[in-house]
Amino acid sequence: MRNRSSERSDPQRISMELRGQILQGVFPLGARMPTEDEMCRQFGASRYSVREAMRVLTEEGLVARRPRIGTIVAATKPSEHFVQSVPSMQKLLNYPEGTVRKTIGTGYVEANAELAALLKCPVGERRFRIRALRYAVGSSVPLCYTDIYILPQYATIVNHPHHEFTLVSDQIREVFGERAEKTVIEISSSSIKRNIAKLLDVKPATPSLTVTRRYANARGEEFETTVAVHPASRYTYSFEFKRQP
Template identity: 30%
Template sequence: MQHPRHKTLSDILAREIADGTYPVGGRFPSEHELQARFDVGRHTVREALKTLTEQGMLGRRQKAGTTVLASTPFAHYAHTLRDTSGLFGFVGDTALDVRYLGFVREPSFLLEHAEPKAPTERWLRIAGVRHTRSDGSPLCWTEIYVPSAFPLDREAVRGARQAIYELCMETHNLKLNYVEQEIKATTLPRAIAGLLAAEPESAALLVLRRYVADAGVTFEVSANLYPANRYSVRTIIR
């Protein structure tokens, strides 16, 4: 079966990006240049570039042209949620590279609209880049906030192979009552986009979660910020 022309073209261009013909951070040929080189129509070129953009390899901006963002496609993480056990699976499939660990007075702007906030003046902030374990590619920027009423050992946090909320539950003998989740459409700030090898101000998904214990006390809030083409949530309702 013959592949569509745009699929053949996107495969060729992906190989050229991978072998360094077009280096990461460099300019990528324009639509007109690609049309002339491959003797194909505008629609074929646009569809090929759309594929590479959705795979996270290219960033396209009006008036700024097309830039190479990555030498290999980014994996899309589909998160299936049936119950709270689905949250454990997410941690098993990913790893957090902690870039910041310390107390703050206020959560970052990512959580400025999260409600209700935990009743505390100090938070332990754990922030960094979350990678997929399968290939090590950056998946999202993660920020986790634990109220000072639930202190955690910092070395245990840095070396944790489990979710931070699990560590908090074990440390303080808490029982999880429920997790409240909200997903918002937003854009990637420039500083975070650079860490994720994504285009600044491009579409993003912000996943906010609040973890509540049996006593009705919030013991963790978190924010995961994803480039929009790298994450989806699949919920099963019975």
């Protein structure tokens, strides 16, 4: 049987106590946390246990390491984190229930060299762009920023009655009969640009998970390209595939 001392020195117990102290205001925003040595003495714990506990709090966004200062309180509540578990390849194409895409801007754009490389189209070709933020229902913290580029003839899709709750590709199929016969998904790591960082309420250059989806019709024409930028601390893709009997 574990005694009280060993339980208190467990990394999970240490992180729980420190988290509670942060949430209760014992350590206010910006306050310097005790040093590693101080926490080892306070909890009667090893350096490993203390480091593991602080790692958990860092991943939650509650504390952050600052050069020449130490570890400080970076937030007074854990950052929101959304996990999408994908049981099949088809499910990978969609976000789960419980999220909503809020449009923050629309308009026509002409592809410059950078955008043309992304869309794999000639420089100067036009696209209709939908800018949006995705949220978990009931939350004010955006999970990701999204740019949706579609062919100009589909621009009126923004008037679809369920535009913010369903995939744009599904809406295009429903309204225009254009079906995605092939979808390519690219997942990469990147850093968040300054203009997008402001919308996501994170610092510029914050690590991100960028998911690009390309929808092509039977003729091989790419009629929609969607680029979603997720702060790394707020989103996880979890894949689960089962062998069919």
